[in-house]
């Protein structure tokens with residue numbers, strides 16, 4: 133890193149003679165930067181001064197010197213490029229921490245790396261804590277970041293034969309006292325070690341549990357692999373997942389608070405290392421609010437959270453006085469979340485017309501309170517419940533955010549929003565269309581007219597373009613991730629990651645991947661040449677704004693976050709390269725030199 137630190141004494145002495153007596157001493161001054169402030173009134177600067185966690189000066193090196201006192205820390209950025217701290221609009225925080233601190237086997241398809249990953253987690257976890265999850269072989273069907281011909285739907289005939297299959301002997305020697313229950317990415321095969329099998333009562337001589345086939349060697353000894361009893365039957369594959377869950381659910385204790393705190397710190401460290409200073413937390417478990425409070429009070433919080441409970445809790449939120457604007461500098465509230473359709477990954481997003489590759493399906497309506505795909509028994513009941521709760525929460529000045537992926541799901545919500553406005557009146561409500569992945573021309577236009585926030589995750593473009601046209605055809609794909617037209621319509625385009633992703637695909641916290649996707653519209657491997665529907669590209673300046681100020685706006689926080697402006701929180705990032713001048717293809721490789729939150733360095737590259 134090029135930055136050098138020094139105490140402010142000497143420089144302060146030097147500048148004392150001409151510094152204004154009234155200028156406030158800063159806690160920290162960063163100088164000699166190439167600072168992109170995302171503040172229209174003052175877009176470029178050389179220096180930032182901060183005091184008590186807030187920005188007190190943005191401007192030239194010479195002017196900044198007036199804020200250097202005897203105790204001021206001065207950091208020479210050596211010309212490095214600086215932006216506001218990035219603000220992720222959509223993080224599944226619990227899952228992100230668990231994956232980062234726990235087991236990740238998505239890219240594992242061989243014994244050596246399988247054993248190494250289990251051993252790694254074994255050394256980190258407290259004694260007795262179960263090692264679970266993993267999702268091995270996710271990338272065996274298609275290379276990460278590549279243009280896959282086949283897409284991600286697995287041929288059912290390949291279920292058992294063609295994938296890596298771990299067994300308990302690979303890990304039993306070092307996991308005698310630690311139960312392990314890992315799964316393949318498609319949840320069609322599980323693998324338990326001896327400790328876990330024993331607790332579940334699966335041993336030599338015992339019959340197979342209900343709905344689960346136990347693989348055994350020629351002596352009848354379980355190998356650890358747990359299959360679906362009906363070979364190759366795709367419809368019954370749901371069962372092995374459910375049956376394994378049922379069998380083990382009472383055996384696997386919930387993560388301890390200590391474990392959750394360790395996961396939380398791991399996630400925050402990761403955020404700091406990629407320049408994220410704020411995020412919207414999509415976790416439903418309220419225990420995280422409690423953990424945030426504990427960490428905040430101890431002064432150990434290093435990223436700022438905006439927490440978003442499910443819509444059906446709006447009344448208890450209102451009872452606590454929660455509405456738009458509620459919270460402090462670290463933990464904020466004011467929004468609820470709901471769901472209305474499925475996802476593209478398994479073709480359950482809801483469309484006006486059938487899927488191109490599956491003419492018998494238009495996707496599903498999803499129960500509004502379930503983040504997993506669960507079709508309601510009666511979609512009309514579900515929709516009227518959504519609308520009733522949405523109208524009530526909106527009237528209580530609680531912000532609405534609703535997951536919508538397919539064009540009909542997005543269109544339905546636009547219709548609903550029109551009715552909410554008719555009922556509760558015009559107001560600055562910043563309705564957040566979560567994902568807003570595929571929209572019709574008409575809905576893009578309406579979105580702008582109603583000043584919606586498009587809570588999009590641009591890396592989905594890089595990931596999904598590999599199979600999007602095969603699923604929904606060329607014409608509908610024109611409305612997929614249509615960031616340019618959304619932006620121009622007047623909608624507020626806000627960026628985030630959707631970390632940690634699905635069982636089949638990682639969505640990384642790193643904002644550079646999202647900026648790269650929005651500006652190039654290419655896969656990670658750089659395809660296609662010129663970008664996918666290149667007319668929907670944003671400029672890098674717009675993309676940075678979408679990942680900073682627009683996400684702050686999306687949370688009614690534009691007065692405290694999102695730009696390097698006097699009075700706002702001193703959250704900013706020093707990058708390895710100048711995003712405004714670098715070749716866009718290289719944005720994905722830009723790294724973070726330092727991350728400042730409230731004027732304190734929470735990360736510095738080695």
Ligand SMILES: [Zn+2]
Pocket residue numbers: 222224414630
């Ligand atoms: Zn999500």
